[in-house]
Amino acid sequence: MTAPLTIAIDGPSGSGKSSVAKAVARRLGIGYLDTGAMYRALTWWCLERGVDLADTEAVAEAARTLPLEVGTDPDAPTVAVDGTDVGAAIRTSEVSTAVSAVATNLQVRPVLQQLQRDLMARIADETGGVVAEGRDITTVVAPDARVRLLVTASEEARLRRRSAELHGSADAAAVEATRDQVVRRDRDDSTVSTFTEAAEGVHLVDTSDLDLEASIEAVLDVVAGVTEAEE
Ligand SMILES: Nc1ncnc2c1ncn2[C@@H]1O[C@H](COP(=O)(O)OP(=O)(O)OP(=O)(O)O)[C@@H](O)[C@H]1O
Ligand SMILES: Nc1ccn([C@H]2C[C@H](O)[C@@H](COP(=O)(O)O)O2)c(=O)n1
Numbered sequence: 001m002t003a004p005l006t007i008a009i010d011g012p013s014g015s016g017k018s019s020v021a022k023a024v025a026r027r028l029g030i031g032y033l034d035t036g037a038m039y040r041a042l043t044w045w046c047l048e049r050g051v052d053l054a055d056t057e058a059v060a061e062a063a064r065t066l067p068l069e070v071g072t073d074p075d076a077p078t079v080a081v082d083g084t085d086v087g088a089a090i091r092t093s094e095v096s097t098a099v100s101a102v103a104t105n106l107q108v109r110p111v112l113q114q115l116q117r118d119l120m121a122r123i124a125d126e127t128g129g130v131v132a133e134g135r136d137i138t139t140v141v142a143p144d145a146r147v148r149l150l151v152t153a154s155e156e157a158r159l160r161r162r163s164a165e166l167h168g169s170a171d172a173a174a175v176e177a178t179r180d181q182v183v184r185r186d187r188d189d190s191t192v193s194t195f196t197e198a199a200e201g202v203h204l205v206d207t208s209d210l211d212l213e214a215s216i217e218a219v220l221d222v223v224a225g226v227t228e229a230e231e
Helices: 015-026 035-048 055-064 093-103 109-127 137-141 155-167 172-190 212-230
Strands: 006-011 031-034 068-071 078-081 129-134 146-152 203-206
Touching: 006 015, 006 109, 006 212, 015 031, 015 129, 015 212, 031 035, 031 109, 031 203, 035 055, 035 078, 035 093, 035 109, 055 109, 068 146, 068 155, 093 109, 093 172, 109 137, 129 137, 137 146, 146 212, 155 172, 203 212
Parallel strands: 006 129, 006 146, 031 129, 146 203
Antiparallel strands: 068 078
């Protein structure tokens, strides 16, 4: 019997890994796991309940008891906490600004990492594979994934994309308004995970000069190359 097709994708903010991971999962007919959404959901839950994000033990306890449900269909991924759909709430600038404080909490990370491993196993079992994306999937959560990729792009390209997405423009003012969510967040997050350089055995895909479709094709080519080499 063939092993499930587990694909791990890491990369910095705005590199395109979520868009690419979703499309790749869709085309391969397997499940999709957005691990950043889990850190965001925990952040939302802490803010909602008035948990001080600087209180590392209180946030870790919230992680251990988080009533989280994730839907992993790449056509309609969902995130719910305690029965509330938080798909939109976890993308607000309030959560985006605060999430690194939660993601850099070293008591939180092992809790969510174990949850992510369990989810990957369940999704792979149910759909024959999984594409999981984040910052530490290739290195910590699933270093034994069959295909591991680092999706990168230049800082300029990432700022331009995120700025267009959030502000509908990539002019100088819009790019400046986006800088915190890309550059500062990556700087904070990179204190606990390695996602700017590919670890050994991890395939690098630089999307700086690629459009979305070409980025998806580049990742599918890597997947095909790895799986054909296994045969
Ligand atoms: N290759 C590409 N070319 C142009 N735009 C892209 C490309 N890849 C993604 N985008 C666009 O850039 C924006 C950011 O992409 P996406 O959300 O997938 O990035 P990300 O790496 O998952 O970021 P984050 O980790 O912050 O969630 C989206 O609006 C997406 O449509
Ligand atoms: N495996 C992961 C996934 C995400 N994070 C952090 C990095 C971000 O600040 C935050 C939200 O991620 P995004 O939705 O922007 O991809 O979570 C992490 O540390 N490890």
